[in-house]
Amino acid sequence: MELDFDIDDCWPSGRWEELVCQAITVLTGLVPALANPRLCTSLLLTGDAEVHALNREWRGKDKPTNVLSFPMMSGGELAVLSPDGPPVLLGDIALAFETCAGEADEKGVALEHHAVHL
Secondary structure, eight states, X not given: OEEEEEEOTTSOSSOHHHHHHHHHHHHHHHOGGGGOTTEEEEEEEEOHHHHHHHHHHHHOOOSOOXXXXXXXXXXXXXXXXXXXXXXXXXXXXXXXXHXXXXXXXXXXXXXXXXXXXX
16 A cells, blocks of 8 residues: 655654554554555644644534544445556545544543554
8 A cells, every 4th residue: 555644743753654554554454455556545644723624624514523534435446456557545534633632641542552543
């Protein structure tokens, strides 16, 4: 899977890209169809303001949230996708720092663990 990864300055420095790659490895072990070389996805680590704007525009909800996902394929489409051919967009994911950090604090877990969970 090809990953387009972008992180805004509001997120603390860390090993975010390494954690994302580890999560992808775990996911492809659980769902082998995700290992299809044609798949591409994007992950945006941004702030509450950006996720709030996306949530309002695409879901009609005028508030931030911890994570937004924009799937472009169904599970059935993914299961039958040939490994040969042009790239196919699996979808986009955005995480909001302030909301994720607050949730991690409430749960008593490290931000890194909560973000990877989401």
